[in-house]
Amino acid sequence: MPQEYKLILKHADEPGYTPDIECYLRHGGYDALKKALALQPKDLPDGRKLSGPEQIRQGVMASGLRGRGGAGFSCGLKWSFVDRKSGKPIYLICNADESEPGTFKDRQIIHKDPHQLLEGMIISCFANDVHLAYIYIRGEFVEGAKILDRAIEEAKAKNILGKNILGIGYDLEIYIHRGAGAYICGEETGLIESLEGKRPYPRIKPPYFPAVLGLWMCPTIVNNVETLCNVKHIVAMGGTEFAKLGTPNNTGTRIVSLSGHVKKPGYYEIEVGKATIGQLIFDANFGGGLRPGRSLKAVIPGGSSAKVFKAGEKFKLKRRGPDGKETLPEVDMLDLPYDFDSLIQAGSMSGSSAIIVMDDSTDIVEALANIAEFYAHESCGQCTPCREGSLWMSKALHRLTHGEGRAQDADYLVKIADNIPGGRTICAFGEACAWPVQSFVAKFRDEFVAKGAADEERQAKEGKL
Numbered sequence: 001m002p003q004e005y006k007l008i009l010k011h012a013d014e015p016g017y018t019p020d021i022e023c024y025l026r027h028g029g030y031d032a033l034k035k036a037l038a039l040q041p042k043d044l045p046d047g048r049k050l051s052g053p054e055q056i057r058q059g060v061m062a063s064g065l066r067g068r069g070g071a072g073f074s075c076g077l078k079w080s081f082v083d084r085k086s087g088k089p090i091y092l093i094c095n096a097d098e099s100e101p102g103t104f105k106d107r108q109i110i111h112k113d114p115h116q117l118l119e120g121m122i123i124s125c126f127a128n129d130v131h132l133a134y135i136y137i138r139g140e141f142v143e144g145a146k147i148l149d150r151a152i153e154e155a156k157a158k159n160i161l162g163k164n165i166l167g168i169g170y171d172l173e174i175y176i177h178r179g180a181g182a183y184i185c186g187e188e189t190g191l192i193e194s195l196e197g198k199r200p201y202p203r204i205k206p207p208y209f210p211a212v213l214g215l216w217m218c219p220t221i222v223n224n225v226e227t228l229c230n231v232k233h234i235v236a237m238g239g240t241e242f243a244k245l246g247t248p249n250n251t252g253t254r255i256v257s258l259s260g261h262v263k264k265p266g267y268y269e270i271e272v273g274k275a276t277i278g279q280l281i282f283d284a285n286f287g288g289g290l291r292p293g294r295s296l297k298a299v300i301p302g303g304s305s306a307k308v309f310k311a312g313e314k315f316k317l318k319r320r321g322p323d324g325k326e327t328l329p330e331v332d333m334l335d336l337p338y339d340f341d342s343l344i345q346a347g348s349m350s351g352s353s354a355i356i357v358m359d360d361s362t363d364i365v366e367a368l369a370n371i372a373e374f375y376a377h378e379s380c381g382q383c384t385p386c387r388e389g390s391l392w393m394s395k396a397l398h399r400l401t402h403g404e405g406r407a408q409d410a411d412y413l414v415k416i417a418d419n420i421p422g423g424r425t426i427c428a429f430g431e432a433c434a435w436p437v438q439s440f441v442a443k444f445r446d447e448f449v450a451k452g453a454a455d456e457e458r459q460a461k462e463g464k465l
């Protein structure tokens with residue numbers, strides 16, 4: 001039976017563990033930073049020297065670390081895109097917006113182990129020649145912002161942050177920036193606009209890839225809270241050792257937010273790919289199963305934007321055997337390993353690693369209406385397909401859930417959803433608002449049609465049509 005593997009949350013939930021710096025130091029805190037700052041230039045066989053920061057970047061690349069914010073992009077690769085020749089300052093931003101519905105992992109780190117985040121950030125900044133960094137924290141996380149503020153002051157008092165860190169001549173300031181509570185501020189370019197004091201209108205890519213044209217049009221690294229914490233562990237254990245955690249191409253651990261109709265909702269840290277969706281829902285170590293007398297209806301595997309899975313769905317998964325040969329076994333949805341690649345192969349994504357479980361008591365039309373209302377509210381409005389489409393979908397679903405639906409609403413919803421993503425919008429919100437509608441209607445079409453048809457019949461009888 002798979003177990004939790006606590007790397008990031010190793011101490012967070014231990015009795016007596018507190019977020020203050022003394023407790024962190026007693027648990028080996030900032031040792032990885034000391035190790036990083038003490039790295040000496042390494043001779044390469046071709047006569048070149050690899051500086052300490054370059055060695056850290058190489059370690060992060062070797063670790064295979066993929067971003068924990070949503071897209072699962074290689075952290076090492078992202079750092080390699082940073083324009084180091086422009087002569088402009090390089091900035092680092094920690095994305096602590098955590099706005100994807102169903103996700104509640106970053107706040108655990110911030111509340112319980114803020115110095116771990118700071119240590120990961122300081123090492124990442126040192127590795128990338130950054131002297132000014134920001135933590136962009138969602139406005140609602142009032143307590144989290146206070147805890148981080150305190151942690152920054154504590155680190156400064158110990159010369160772990162600020163000028164001439166630990167006497168090695170490296171300067172770094174970290175500022176907290178509180179958002180005002182908008183989902184789109186989690187999107188990295190919207191976040192950057194917001195940090196610059198403007199409306200969080202996402203920027204078009206190209207040309208505005210943050211690694212080249214980010215904050216104040218300077219090269220900028222945007223990484224998620226959990227991603228940055230991992231950097232500390234990569235330095236502590238070495239990139240190759242880190243890569244042994246998890247599964248190939250899906251290395252390290254992930255903190256999974258599990259919510260909905262399970263007995264034990266909560267956050268669980270696992271080695272990536274070492275537990276299946278079914279194990280996360282049903283095992284006593286994790287969700288502990290559904291409520292008594294209930295059966296599974298659907299699972300959203302990666303936050304509300306991810307395409308829904310229907311109970312009993314089967315997928316063909318590419319697998320490479322020990323002989324190197326590729327096979328395509330059929331796998332039940334519950335047997336999908338919870339990793340980046342398997343979920344993509346199954347047509348969805350692990351996104352922000354938030355699993356939302358729905359049992360047979362769920363009204364699937366109501367569930368989608370709820371999600372669609374959120375997206376309609378949160379669209380920034382720059383792109384017509386997203387601004388209008390998200391609203392039309394939400395309005396249609398509102399009708400369907402308020403006795404005013406039509407049998408053809410299912411087709412109408414899909415038609416709108418199909419016309420939003422696919423390069424028609426500036427940012428991936430277009431996909432995020434269309435995917436739930438496309439997948440819910442495709443997989444539970446009967447329920448949408450039946451609801452609409454019943455409404456139509458009743459309205460006809462009442463003479464309202």
Ligand SMILES: Cc1cc2nc3c(=O)[nH]c(=O)nc-3n(C[C@H](O)[C@H](O)[C@H](O)COP(=O)(O)O)c2cc1C
Nearest residue numbers: 067068069095097098099186187188223224227428
């Ligand atoms: C609409 C939208 C909302 C997002 N919200 C978040 C968020 O709340 N937190 C986060 O870390 N990333 C979020 N992202 C992803 C970020 O744009 C960015 O890819 C991420 O912060 C990069 O960090 P990572 O590489 O460490 O994952 C969002 C993306 C989109 C399109």
Ligand code: SF4
Nearest residue numbers: 380382383386425427
């Ligand atoms: S896709 Fe939506 S959220 Fe993204 S920029 Fe366009 S209107 Fe704004």
